[in-house]
Amino acid sequence: MTLATDFEWYDLELAEPFGISRGTTTVSENLVVRIEDPAGNLGVGGAAPADYYSASRERITDALPALLAAVEDCDPHDRQRIARRLADAAGGPTAHPGARAAVSIALADLAAKQIEMPLYRLLGLDPGRPVTTSFTVGIDDTDRMAERAARAAETYPILKLKLGTDRDREIVRAVRDRVPDATIRVDANGAWDADEAVAMSRFLDDHGIEFVEQPVPAADLAGLARVGEAGPLPVAADESCVVPDDIPRVAEAADIAVLKLTKSGGVCPVLRMCHAARACGLDVMLGCMTETNAAIAAAAHLTPLADYADLDGALLLAEDVFGGIEMSGGGIDLSRVDRPGTGACER
Ligand SMILES: [Mg+2]
Missing domain, CATH: 3.30.390.10 (Enolase-like, N-terminal domain)
Incomplete structure (x- = not known):
């Protein structure tokens, strides 16, 4: 053919x-x-x-x-x-x-x-395991971040807050003040050193944060491990976790593997990493870039394999050229998906 x-x-x-x-x-x-x-x-x-x-x-x-x-x-x-x-x-x-x-x-x-068939059926995955995606609030002026978080929380119960500034504590206080009930995760994209990250883990725990993603640079697995051991919050590895070989090393240092189709080369490598992560005792979060539903819809079909979803990429676009899987309120419920393929369709 x-x-x-x-x-x-x-x-x-x-x-x-x-x-x-x-x-x-x-x-x-x-x-x-x-x-x-x-x-x-x-x-x-x-x-x-x-x-x-x-x-x-x-x-x-x-x-x-x-x-x-x-x-x-x-x-x-x-x-x-x-x-x-x-x-x-x-x-x-x-x-x-x-x-x-x-x-x-x-x-x-x-x-x-x-x-x-919908892609999840081709993969034999269980649609009876709905997940809720987080909605990301990027780094900006502190007031604008708090305002954006408050607006997002009206629709999305889980927020992911980007940190890694010289005013991270101020941002967390301002956001938590505006959204006292939202589930909040933070992602420092490797901005802290291990000492800072341990102190931040304690501070974030005091402010009801759920977990911290990539607190230290990608290559600093010893630092990542120390944040998990000395700090109270679970640690997710994103930039540290790119190819299947990374999984056993990351499992020694973190609690959650962040897996992305775009980062790791597509469906086959991510399925392999998903199963390897589980076997090594890691939880799995499916993530994405700020990208079109032509990418996000496929990742949504893998969510039955994940504990957490961070698949808001298309929600962050002003206007997407593709429609995708319904995510009202952040919910990804594959039992309601009956279109064949990933469900991405040209607009
Ligand atoms: Mg990340």
Whole structure:
């Protein structure tokens, strides 16, 4: 079977400037891959590859023809072979994870559409395990963050607060003041050293925070472990947890593995990491970038494997070019999803 492949870039404006400890963005560059079989079934996949993982539009645009050529004679159901071919064509298991993710998602969407099933059913996952996604409040002026948190909490019961400024305590106090009942997680994106992070863990615990994500830089696994041992809060590893090999090391240092299709190269690597994480005693949070529903909808189908979801990427866009899985109030309930594939559809 020969598949017709194509890709396109979209610059999607964010509803609000999105600040994290490494900088602020107002536009999200999104790659969309389309793969069509001879019967006219069309699979779509997306990714917003991050500069942090050495992605750039130019490098990915250069690499994509080889990635697409590597899968055009594949059966979309051959997930394991597809993952291997994509890694080989990219130049190794850590190369071009965002581009591999977009291709892998398009093929998973296509495979599920060929048998007219939602993706979660193709994967044999239990739709009776609904989760609620967090909604992210990015770094900004303290008052604006508190205001944004208050507005978000009217719709979303779980907030994720980005930290890593010189006024983190002030931000937490101001936000907690405005949303006394919301579940709040924080993500420092590696901004603190281990001593600071231990002190922050105590402070955050006093303010009813649920857990802390990537408190110290990605490579500092000893620091990550110390935050979990000396501080009261559970620790989630995101930037420290990129490829399957990272899982056993992360399990020694953290409580929760943050898994993302775009970070780790698509459906097959993330499924592998999910099962490895469980076997190593880690909880799993499925996360995303600020990206289109062509990416997010696929991740939503994996949520029965997760304890936590942070899949608000498309909710942070001013306007998405794709519709996806219904997430009213942050709830992701696959038992209500009956469209074949991932459910991402062009608007
Ligand atoms: Mg994170």
